Amino acid sequence: MVKILNSCAIAAALLLAACGPSGQSTSTMSPAPKVASTDTRVAKHLFGAIENASTDRPRVYGGYSTGCLAGGMQLAETGPTWQAMRLSRNRNWGHPVLIDYIQELSAKVAELPGWEGLYVGDMSQPRGGPMRTGHVSHQNGIDVDMWMLPPKRLNLTRTERENLSSISTRRSAGAYTNSNWTPEHREVLKLAASDPRVERIFVFPGAKVDMCRNETGDRSYLRKIRPWWGHHYHFHVRLSCPRGSPDCTPQVAVPAGDGCDDAERWVRDILDPPPPDPNAPKPKPRRELQVRDLPQACEALLTAN
Numbered sequence: 001m002v003k004i005l006n007s008c009a010i011a012a013a014l015l016l017a018a019c020g021p022s023g024q025s026t027s028t029m030s031p032a033p034k035v036a037s038t039d040t041r042v043a044k045h046l047f048g049a050i051e052n053a054s055t056d057r058p059r060v061y062g063g064y065s066t067g068c069l070a071g072g073m074q075l076a077e078t079g080p081t082w083q084a085m086r087l088s089r090n091r092n093w094g095h096p097v098l099i100d101y102i103q104e105l106s107a108k109v110a111e112l113p114g115w116e117g118l119y120v121g122d123m124s125q126p127r128g129g130p131m132r133t134g135h136v137s138h139q140n141g142i143d144v145d146m147w148m149l150p151p152k153r154l155n156l157t158r159t160e161r162e163n164l165s166s167i168s169t170r171r172s173a174g175a176y177t178n179s180n181w182t183p184e185h186r187e188v189l190k191l192a193a194s195d196p197r198v199e200r201i202f203v204f205p206g207a208k209v210d211m212c213r214n215e216t217g218d219r220s221y222l223r224k225i226r227p228w229w230g231h232h233y234h235f236h237v238r239l240s241c242p243r244g245s246p247d248c249t250p251q252v253a254v255p256a257g258d259g260c261d262d263a264e265r266w267v268r269d270i271l272d273p274p275p276p277d278p279n280a281p282k283p284k285p286r287r288e289l290q291v292r293d294l295p296q297a298c299e300a301l302l303t304a305n
């Protein structure tokens, strides 16, 4: 649910597409010139219609918001310390490193009072790619949404998993946490961020500030907790590019420091919004991602076994 990244991702994709075959010369490492794709089909309809992962080895292609996933693994619908939610969406797929991460994190969370484990929200589609509804990112198999609702039981039926809702943990448009937010939520996010496989975590600004103010020990993990819009029914975990995926595009690194001043600034801006900048560039009109906007391997993945 990281919507602002979209225009950047599309701009980057368009730039690449605009380079054309002659643009290949900028990459001296390229083994052989490739012809740029001209496939203008809307990618989300194609990736959204595929029900199974490809059979090749697991590999991440492209970025979080313009990518795809080969050899995806399905998270078991129910495990000892988790349940995947909204099974009808068929978005409980990811790179094996994400599956491992979810299993291990949920086992740690299950030790906390009041938490039987984790309710796992959207991951990726079987072959990743853009989705027909909901997300801009979650495209390359290394993003996952975790529900803020502490699981009381892990035997929810399919129907219950469709109908049960998570809980919001914010008030004042995300400037503060509300009474659903507990010290255990802080602990869950700390556990989630302390794993070295994690690149960053998105959560509403009030939660980050609460964590900053309550942390009396090691603060290093706070750097990975990033304030963002929304993200009060769930938090969003993003892993770093895994080993063995040289075509995975990393995100610009999180700045140094714990980011607590930045989170405080977000909160101030929510409570007292700055006047709009008259010189701000007009938002560019978005268009749907087309197959040619994605890495070429993603086009091949559409028809791979």
Ligand SMILES: [Zn+2]
Binding pocket: 001, 002, 135, 138, 143, 144, 145, 235, 236
């Ligand atoms: Zn998300």
